[in-house]
Amino acid sequence: MPNIACLVCGKVFCTQSNVNRHVREVHHQKPKPISYAKDMHRFKCMEMVDNDYCDKSFNKKENLITHLNEEHSKNFEILETVGTNIDEKPKRIDLLTHEDVRNIKNSYNIENANGKRHHNDATSVHLWVQECNNKTTGENPIIFYKPQESEEDGFKKEDFCLLIMNSFQKSMLLKFGKNIIAIDGTHGLNGYDLDLVTLLVIDEFNQGFPVAFLFSNRKDTFIYTFFFDCIRDNVGIIQCKTFMSDMEGAFYIGWEKIMGPAQHTLFCSWHVDRAWQCNLSKIANKEKRANVYQALKILQQKTDEGNFQKCLINFVHFLNGDSDTAEFGKYFRENYCSNFTKLAYCFRNNCGINTNMHLESMHKIIKYFYLEGRVVKRLDKGLNAVMKYLRNRSVSRYIDLNKGKNTKQSRLNFVRHNKALNSTYSLVINGDVYTLEKPPQDSSTIQEPYCVTKLNTPRCCENSCSCCGICRHMFSCSCPDFTNNNVICKHIHYVVLHIKNLNIVSSHTPLVEMNECVKILSQDTSEDRTNSSKVSDVYIQHLLN
Incomplete structure (x- = not known):
């Protein structure tokens, strides 16, 4: 809502009518044209810092809550602990202030709850990678790291690439990778053009488990081939029965080049349906559009291969024979007639997977549970959320193995x-x-x-x-x-x-x-x-x- 200031006293109101009422009743004047106070905010931090107010303001309540959690809670816990043990002859630690705590955290790169190690995001990520590299080989989850402005064969100078795969993820890939491999990307975990690509397997409880993560600005065959090549260097060749990805094809091209062909290559049914919905606008007639979509779903759900191929031929002839559906028919022919084995149900019998729902669920949990639905602009916060999810998911699997799981x-x-x-x-x-x-x-x-x-x-x-x-x-x-x-x-x-x-x-x-x-x-x-x-x-x- 807009912040509207009174031109007489500067008090801020939410609506123009409130300003007019205030001017008439308080100042006994005729209301004048209002102005928007763009530099004023509705939510102000009232915490005390060194006998003075923090004096930071925010235009959203959520931003104020984040500020309180990140800037005040931990620092004041330290100050409260120190303040309860002051002697008659104070020591230097007894004179600790809010600024002292902040300077100590910045000087020694002490980790905050959200993964922020430095005010500069790139430096913060680099510090986290250094911490991981200082660990033993079995505890270091970083299998490759290329920051921007560094030189690396095959990469551009401005490229960023971070591959994560810990020892537990390696064991899960070796144990379950021969059955089903699913891969997909998501955005929204940072304010840059860096997507998170997740490689996932299905365990004995039919639950998805992420076995590798890729953060990169590149979205092409080269980066995915490099991703799988690094995985092969760590766990060897994985020959899977079923490989499911989106409809771009770059994921499987990279996988086939490094790991070899899969027995079944499938498109996620949700991606197929979403692509159809977007391209059905090529059919102007609403009734024909609805009929074509219904026919597409019937065709997709055919369980007999012979019956499917007959229906596919008839469906293509039907689309090409009508001027209203000819444009969509051209799109369907170019994108699906050569890939029909990847979308029809009759070609995924006993494959054990139909959609990438495990990956969709994981990405939603990270975004809406670990990041609380907020748009994250810093990569270190997104990384921290991913690593928290991985840790908790590993613990959850350990509990399931010991207590059993009602799946x-x-x-x-x-x-x-x-x-x-x-x-x-x-x-x-x-x-x-x-x-x-x-x-x-x-x-x-x-x-x-x-x-x-x-x-x-x-x-x-x-x-x-x-x-x-x-x-x-x-x-x-x-x-x-x-x-x-x-x-x-x-x-x-x-x-x-x-x-x-x-x-x-x-x-x-x-x-x-x-x-x-x-x-x-x-x-x-x-x-x-x-x-x-x-x-x-x-x-x-x-x-x-």
Whole structure:
């Protein structure tokens, strides 16, 4: 809100009407044209410094709070401690003032709570890097540092580059890097044109963990290739199964050049959708725009490769055949027809990842929790927030390993388990392949059957169901819920419950239709049932409902 000053006494008001009322009632004058007091601020620091006020003013309450936390709280704690132990014959430390504390902090580069070691940002970052380099090899997280104005092969003089990867991050990359690698960049952690690029893996709890950070002003293939080259020098070659990035392609070009090709290269679904939304403005007709977007989402979510390719050809012909959609058709043809395997769901079956939500979540936590949603202009503060997040995330993982973790994946698996209890399917069995068909509600509706295959794999991960005693790698299913959402779908739960119920009847009973199994189990009316029999009755009741 504007600060409007009274021309008579200089008092500041928020609105013109308040100024006019003040002039009439206090000065008994006719209001004159107002002027904006640009040099005046609404929030003033009233803390005492050496028997005088701090006398600093701010135009926002948040800036005043930051000033109080950074400039006064720690200094006054020191002064309060010293002031309680003054003798009759004072020593030099008893005469400590606010300015003395500030000078000592600047002289000895004592770290503040926000990571600020020097009033100059570049010097502050350089001091932090020096502190890290003075640590032992296993404790130093810096794997490369190039400040501006320094000479380095392949870099320009004005380039800045900082690579961070501590020993725990290295161990996480070696342990989980062979499965999924995700990478993305974000801005807003400093007031310069320096982006934070994060390399991330997915652990056994299906949680993302950052394994390397890059701060740089460059956003090209060279810097990403150099980034991966430094990582290879520290941990060796990482051959991943799935590599997910944005749609620019520079990330994967650098990865493939250093680490080799990945089995699956995927675009983040959110990035694809955002690109479509931005370019749909090429279609002027709103109705056609909505129809094209709906067709795009249907095409993206196809789970059958043959069906997808037929639909893709028809969709491109449809776009090119209409003058209103021809421009968007040209954009789609140039950007996606050669990369369709990176965006369609049918080509990411069992990849274990669909979006970069782990990276998005991490960046939001850093910005809105560690930086409290404020726009940070200093790089040292952004670095401090990133290192705090890394430390707390490492501690959180240690706690999860020792106490166990109720993950989102386990909650989703439990929901699917309950759905299986309330479902009814016609089950046809052929060896280790189970075909589930939903009974049609009327003669005109026929639903697609799903095939569940039992794999010869022991329980090996935390993506499991404690009720069924299985993990996701023990079965596979043809449904999109299993292939795209990285969960144990309700069809697998249904089959496992069927197998358990058969084992209760007899370990030698041949596999039959599910309806026959329920009929056999329902004949048990003995009053002397064991606890295990009572448990099986609960399952039967759910299956019959």
